[in-house]
Amino acid sequence: MxxxxxxxxxxxxxxxxxxxxxxxxxxxxxxxxxxxxxIKKVPTLRGKTIVNLFYEPSTRTRISFEFAEKRLSAxxxxxxxxxxxxxxxxxxxxTARNLEAMRIDMVVVRHPSSGAPKxxxxxxxxxxxxxxxxxxEHPTQGLLDLLTIRDALGEVAGxxxxxxxxxxxxxxxxxxxxxxLTLGAEVAFCGPRTLMPSGxxxxxxxxxxxxxxxxxxxxxxNVLRLQFERMEAGFIPSLGEYYRVFGVTAERLxxxxxxxxxxxxxxxxxxxxxxSRVADGPHSVILQQxxxxxxxxxxxxxxxxxxxxxxxxxxxxTGSRRETA
Amino acid sequence: xSGEGWGEGVDRRRSRRPILLxxxxxxxxxxxxxxxxxxxxxxxxxxxxxxxxxxxDDAEVHDVAGKVVAPGLIDVHVHLREPGGEMSxxxxxxxxxxxxxxxxxxxxxxxxxxxxxxxxxxxxxxxxAAAAGAARxxxxxAVSVGQQGEHLSNFGALVEAGAVAVxxxxxxxxxxxxxxxxxEYAQTFGIPVADHCEDRTLAAGGCMNEGLMATRLGLKGIPxxxxxxxxxxxxxxxxxxxxxxxxxxxxxxxxxxxxxxARDRGIRVTAEVTPHHLTLTEEECEGYNTDAxxxxxxxxxxxxxxxxxxxxxGTLDVIASDHAPHHPESKERxxxxxxxxxxxxxxxxxxxxxxxxxxxxxxxxELIRRMSTEPARAFNxxxxxxxxxxxxxxVVIDPTRRWTLDAGALVSRSGNTPYRGRELTGxxxxxxxxxxxxxxxx
Numbered sequence: 001m002x003x004x005x006x007x008x009x010x011x012x013x014x015x016x017x018x019x020x021x022x023x024x025x026x027x028x029x030x031x032x033x034x035x036x037x038x039i040k041k042v043p044t045l046r047g048k049t050i051v052n053l054f055y056e057p058s059t060r061t062r063i064s065f066e067f068a069e070k071r072l073s074a075x076x077x078x079x080x081x082x083x084x085x086x087x088x089x090x091x092x093x094x095t096a097r098n099l100e101a102m103r104i105d106m107v108v109v110r111h112p113s114s115g116a117p118k119x120x121x122x123x124x125x126x127x128x129x130x131x132x133x134x135x136x137e138h139p140t141q142g143l144l145d146l147l148t149i150r151d152a153l154g155e156v157a158g159x160x161x162x163x164x165x166x167x168x169x170x171x172x173x174x175x176x177x178x179x180x181l182t183l184g185a186e187v188a189f190c191g192p193r194t195l196m197p198s199g200x201x202x203x204x205x206x207x208x209x210x211x212x213x214x215x216x217x218x219x220x221x222n223v224l225r226l227q228f229e230r231m232e233a234g235f236i237p238s239l240g241e242y243y244r245v246f247g248v249t250a251e252r253l254x255x256x257x258x259x260x261x262x263x264x265x266x267x268x269x270x271x272x273x274x275x276s277r278v279a280d281g282p283h284s285v286i287l288q289q290x291x292x293x294x295x296x297x298x299x300x301x302x303x304x305x306x307x308x309x310x311x312x313x314x315x316x317x318t319g320s321r322r323e324t325a
Numbered sequence: 326x327s328g329e330g331w332g333e334g335v336d337r338r339r340s341r342r343p344i345l346l347x348x349x350x351x352x353x354x355x356x357x358x359x360x361x362x363x364x365x366x367x368x369x370x371x372x373x374x375x376x377x378x379x380x381x382d383d384a385e386v387h388d389v390a391g392k393v394v395a396p397g398l399i400d401v402h403v404h405l406r407e408p409g410g411e412m413s414x415x416x417x418x419x420x421x422x423x424x425x426x427x428x429x430x431x432x433x434x435x436x437x438x439x440x441x442x443x444x445x446x447x448x449x450x451x452x453x454a455a456a457a458g459a460a461r462x463x464x465x466x467a468v469s470v471g472q473q474g475e476h477l478s479n480f481g482a483l484v485e486a487g488a489v490a491v492x493x494x495x496x497x498x499x500x501x502x503x504x505x506x507x508x509e510y511a512q513t514f515g516i517p518v519a520d521h522c523e524d525r526t527l528a529a530g531g532c533m534n535e536g537l538m539a540t541r542l543g544l545k546g547i548p549x550x551x552x553x554x555x556x557x558x559x560x561x562x563x564x565x566x567x568x569x570x571x572x573x574x575x576x577x578x579x580x581x582x583x584x585x586x587a588r589d590r591g592i593r594v595t596a597e598v599t600p601h602h603l604t605l606t607e608e609e610c611e612g613y614n615t616d617a618x619x620x621x622x623x624x625x626x627x628x629x630x631x632x633x634x635x636x637x638x639g640t641l642d643v644i645a646s647d648h649a650p651h652h653p654e655s656k657e658r659x660x661x662x663x664x665x666x667x668x669x670x671x672x673x674x675x676x677x678x679x680x681x682x683x684x685x686x687x688x689x690x691e692l693i694r695r696m697s698t699e700p701a702r703a704f705n706x707x708x709x710x711x712x713x714x715x716x717x718x719x720v721v722i723d724p725t726r727r728w729t730l731d732a733g734a735l736v737s738r739s740g741n742t743p744y745r746g747r748e749l750t751g752x753x754x755x756x757x758x759x760x761x762x763x764x765x766x767x
Contacts, residue, residue: 014541093657113659114543115613134661136543171543198546199537 004306009121009128012137013178021182025147027299027308028292034071035294044302045074048105052078053095054131055111060266060290061131061141065108068297074106092116096123105305109133114171127304135169141265142175144296146183148289149220152261157184162214164248165224165273166195166235172265176222177205190214191246194235211246215256222263223248226273239272250277259283266290343367343381344760346721349389353396354694355710364394366717369760374711389721392754395693396710397429397460397718398674399700402494402519402573402597402645404666405431405462407453408446409438414650414738416453416462419670422648422737423460424764426670427753429718430461430708431648435472436495442467442478444486451487459763460756461718463489463706468507468518472496477506484514489704492519494573497555499525504559508568515705517571517595522555522580523621532661534607534622542610544660549577549628552621556580560587563594571703572596574647576621578631585640595703597645598632600669600676601743603686605629609743615656615663616743619649633686642699644692646673650739668737672744678724678751689724717760724751 006020013021034042050069054062062078069076081091092111096119099107106127109117114134121128132138150156161180167173167189180187181204188206189196190213201207208214214221226242236242253260262274262284270276279286302308344366351362351374363378364371380386405419414422416433423431433450435441441450447464454462466483470476472493480491491511498504498520507518528551533539535546556572560583563570575581575598584596601619606626609617617623635641649666656663677692687695701709708718730747732740756764 092659093654111659113661115661116659118613119659134543135545168540174541174543197540198535199540202537 004304005308006300006303008304009117010139010300010304011118011121011128011130013139013142013175013182014137016178016182018182018184021143021146021179023308024143024296024299024303025150027303028143028147028295031298031302032292032295034298035291040071041073042071043073044307045069045072045305048074048305049103050074050076050106050108050301051099051104052076052131053107053109054078054080055109055116056132058110058132061110064290064293065131065297067294068301071294072298072301074301092119093123096120099126100124106301129300129304132171135171135174137175138171139175140293140297140300141172142179143300144289144293145176145222145263145265146179147292147296148263148285149261151288151292152285153219156180158186159219160186160188160217161220161222162188162190162208162218163222163224164190164211164214164246166226166230167191167224168195168197169227169230170224172224177203188214188217192236195230211248211252212255215252215260218260219258220261220263221248222265223274224265225267226269243272247273247275248278249275250281253278261285263289343372343384344757345378345380345384345386346389346394346719347386349392349394349721351394351711352690352693353711354690354698355396356712358711359690364711364719366719366757366760369717371711371713371715371717371719373713387721387755391723393689393722393724394711395720395722396697396715397708397720397756397758398427398696399706399708400428400431400646400648400670400673401490401571401643401700401704403431403433403648403670404436404650405433406650407437408449412652412738413655416450417457417459418736418738419648419650420454420457420459420462421764422668422670422735424756424758425736425753426672427674427720427722427756428460428670429720429756429758430463430706431670432463432465432489432704434492434494435465435467440467440472441465441488442470442472442483444482447483447486447488460758463487463704465490465492465494465519467491468493468498469503474499474503477503477510480510480514480516484516488516489706490517490519490571492521492573494519494521497521497523497525501558501562505562505566508562508566508570512566512568517569517704519571519573520555520559521573522552522559524551524554527551527554532618532622533610534624536607536625538607538610542613542660544610547622549579549624552577553579553583556583560584560592560594563587564590564592567593569593569595574599574602574621574645575632575635575641576602576624576628578628581631581635581640585635588640595642596640597643598636598641599645599647600673600680601667603629603632603636603644604676604680605743610660613660614743615658615660616667616741616745618660618663618665619647619667620665633681636681636695637686637691642695643703644673644677644695645700646670648737650737651741652739653741656741667742668735668739669742671735671737672730672742672749674722674753675728675749675751676744679749683750717757719757720753721755722751723754723766726750726752726754728752
């Protein structure tokens with residue numbers, strides 16, 4: 001088998017070049033069709049063993065990966081760890097050694113600590129897919145958002161995409177930022193100053209602290225879930241205040257100069273960051289995101305296990321995982 | 326205080342024969358001597374420094390031509406982990422690592438388990454150090470009982486047992502009232518209060534410098550304001566009380582500014598800076614390198630430059646390593662969960678020579694001043710000079726020797742250093758404590 005075009009692991013979208021991102025999206029496009037069949041299965045990953053290792057509770061990401069794996073005919077095992085009593089770091093070293101001993105092919109890992117998937121990837125020969133690490137990256141979410149935007153607007157380049165909400169704690173925001181910048185979109189963040197990471201302007205990201213300005217500017221809003229813990233930690237005064245100042249409401253969208261495409265990675269807090277009339281409205285592509293999630297994950301799993309190496313047309317080979325770290 | 330009776334850290338079996346270090350380049354910042362001379366030591370004391378000293382009949386003569394002979398280095402900030410953390414370091418391995426790095430004395434921070442907050446704990450450290458027979462180890466007592474930040478520990482009893490300073494290092498003194506009383510009370514005993522400056526409410530959960538790098542890695546940042554707020558508070562309290570505050574491991578440009586202004590006002594402050602904060606930036610954290618995780622975190626290059634300028638103009642008095650050993654398993658984990666700190670005793674001198682002298686920041690004499698004379702002065706320790714009758718704590722340095730850091734070949738029990746594989750220039754060749762050779766380079 002030739003060297004997989006994506007390299008060994010998918011740890012993030014930072015450093016992943018436009019050719020590779022397009023390759024994943026194009027492959028996802030063809031995998032969409034599998035989910036529309038009455039028999040939703042292709043033999044692509046038959047005989048491959050995949051472990052879904054979730055150190056953090058997750059419903060939709062885990063299920064989406066599991067559907068993607070099953071529709072590709074892989075054998076899958078789910079390991080859910082609350083990460084409570086055992087010290088996380090020790091568990092991870094031992095887990096890596098144990099997985100290696102079980103001769104698995106791929107690990108899909110979600111972990112509350114940024115960098116944990118890289119830690120694992122550096123220590124095992126299996127492919128590692130980051131399913132969300134701390135506040136670092138959630139690359140498959142970023143990819144499915146890119147695919148959804150491309151579906152809605154024809155292309156990503158030149159579009160103005162604003163990510164709204166708790167940016168500082170968001171791995172979704174970071175993966176979206178890298179992917180969008182690489183594909184040539186204009187990127188903005190909108191949220192309270194208390195939830196904005198430092199230094200992003202240096203990457204060419206525009207920052208808004210008023211939702212009205214973001215709506216005026218954008219073609220696409222990607223509205224993040226507001227975690228209730230943020231209020232408890234004192235980053236915002238109250239959920240009511242947040243909705244009043246930053247809520248994406250139908251009234252605010254009506255004043256927009258153009259129709260905005262609305263994304264949300266879910267699960268939604270209706271009446272906190274987004275109004276139901278927007279979430280369920282004609283410009284919402286939130287359920288398409290869910291459908292696209294499976295196709296994107298199928299594409300990633302397929303490409304990491306060596307698929308598509310001829311179809312890539314990419315100029316650079318990446319043997320090194322540094323490139324995607 | 327006097328060096329006799331406590332803090333010796335070496336056994337009493339001195340070489341009976343005089344030792345003559347012949348033909349070296351003697352650097353003694355305390356006297357300004359910076360040129361060729363012989364050094365004669367006997368009975369644990371410097372006997373004479375001068376040209377072509379006669380050789381006593383029974384003397385042991387070492388030809389040190391091409392080498393630098395200097396007062397032994399003194400590190401006022403190390404963590405030796407014993408008791409409680411012997412997997413990472415012991416007093417003996419730490420004292421030997423110190424000697425291998427050219428240090429003849431180190432001050433051991435009290436954040437061990439149990440905490441050095443009572444005379445028995447101080448006595449234990451001195452006993453272990455004496456048995457090791459390497460560098461001297463001076464215990465630092467805790468500011469507060471159990472380092473809990475509530476009740477002052479018994480400074481009088483600690484000092485009587487041999488403590489040379491007090492600090493809650495590892496934990497900042499959060500209460501301004503406690504810091505005030507510590508600065509007031511410590512004056513009776515002539516000891517500094519060494520503070521780890523950090524506003525825990527700002528730093529909570531952070532693991533590297535706040536900025537674009539932390540944003541990229543998805544790690545919670547610590548703003549340098551966390552350090553500066555406590556630096557400012559401590560300086561104000563030092564002015565209020567007239568006490569001597571010693572500020573540990575300064576890391577940011579803003580702190581250097583605050584200290585510079587405080588010195589202009591005549592406030593009694595001494596301040597230290599580590600070799601790593603003088604040479605590395607937050608970029609080292611790339612790839613979740615846990616050997617670059619320390620507290621205070623590595624900052625930006627502007628901060629490195631400000632620290633270097635502060636060191637050069639005397640705003641920062643002392644270079645201290647903040648030697649913080651961690652056994653491999655504890656650093657072999659994700660960045661959030663890895664402990665803070667790196668080892669430094671065996672790299673401090675070489676980093677000083679390579680980066681600071683080599684980089685034109687300090688002359689070699691000034692480097693020795695910041696690593697020996699000033700630390701002795703700041704903590705009222707014997708040593709730091711080659712004046713006749715000073716303790717025979719001497720280091721012979723090969724200032725041009727090139728070597729590559731092999732973390733596996735260190736004397737320290739731990740190898741957590743971001744400098745692994747780094748090419749360095751200069752190292753200790755021989756270290757004498759109390760007139761006895763305790764280290765010779767291989």
